[in-house]
Amino acid sequence: MTLDVNSLATMGAVMRTGSFAAAARELGYTPSAVSQQMSALERSLGIRLFDREPRRVTPTEAAHYVQERSEQVIDLLGQLEVDLARLGAGETGRLRVGTFDSAGxxxxxxxxxxxxVRRREVQITLDEGEPYELFPRVSDGGLDLALGFQYDLVPRKFPDNLRLSEVMTEDLYVVAHRKHRLAGRPSVRLEELHGETWVAHREETPSHHCLQELCARSGFRPEIAFRSNNLGTVKGIVAAGLAVAMIPQLSYRPDEDDVVALPIAETMPRRQIVAATRADDANPLTAAFLGAMRRVALP
Incomplete structure (x- = not known):
């Protein structure tokens, strides 16, 4: 049995008007075409839908039952068309995003x-992690978009099916306690931090590799005593006067007690904040959300 939605709609017109000819005028068909559609529908269903008389047709009980149920189907299909149009326009749907701590x-x-603001019916879920954790989830379809970063001095290693879109670029700062021996100087050379105790992110992070490369270019290896991926912990250790650190612009506030940025004489590397999406992503919400992030980051 194969049901044709158009034939069901034609059946409804016949039942409203009481004849094939009247239904044909309403729908823009010929009476013969309406009659053929109803005969084909009866054969498909294996039941008689109309008692045919010379000038009118009378619906059977089976026709009333089919019409009642088909109205529900047609209404659902109509709503589905509306929903699909709204989905295609980015007005509804679901978006799964990820971010790293300091950009949250x-x-x-x-x-x-x-x-x-204009998409109250969109469902957004948010997860947090490092780019090396989140970007593979975008690649395999677990997330639609993830915010991450990459450093000038660290080669990127991301899945091939990702598209990276730059959201903003930020400076990197070396920060120390406000009473640090170099605080207040107009500028300091990075090599003057040789022998300092450092607090850094864990060894697998791009931040750690950037710090190592930066110090190596100045002729020394940083003495890392503390490790944490939580920037609040990193700044807390600096504020306690226990170590110096390299942190991104997003995480630094000049008004924070006991933490100051050391003006490095050399040109410091920078960090690019990027959004990862799948190259074949067809979700219209993804592009709209990327635009919202750029407007926030670059007002």
Missing amino acids: GPIMGQAIARFL
Whole structure:
């Protein structure tokens, strides 16, 4: 049995008007075409839908039952068309995003709020992690978009099916306690930090590799005593006067107690904040959300 939605709609017109000819005028068909559609529908269903008389047709009980149920199907299909149109226009649907810790408030939170202003029916889920954790999840379809970063001095190693879009570029700062021996100087050379105790991110992170390469170019290896991927912990150790650190611009606030940036004389590397999406992603919400993030990051 094969049901044709057009034939069901034609059957409804016949039942409303009481004849094949009247239904044909309403639908723009010929009476013969309407009659053939109804005969084909009866053969498909294996039941008689109309008692045919010379000038009118009378629906059978089976026709009333089919019409009642088919109206529900047609209504559902109509709503499906509306929903699909809204989905294609980016007005509804689901978006799964990821972010790293320091971008959660300054970029991601504001981007979500801006994005939802005209999209109240969109469902957004948010997860947090490092780029090396989140980007593979975008690659395999677990996330639609993830915010991450890459450093000038660290070669990127991301899955081949990802598209990276730059959101913003930020400076890197070397920070120390406000009473540090070099604090207050107009500028310092990075080599003057030889022998300092450092707090850094874990060894598998791009931040760690950037610090190692940066110090190596200045002729020394940083003495890392503390490791944490939590920037609050990193700054807390610096504020306690226990170590110096390299942190990104997003994480530094000049008004923070006991933490100051050391003005490095050399040109410091920078960090690019990027959004990872799949190259074959067809979700219209992804591009719209990327635009919201860029507007937040670059007002």
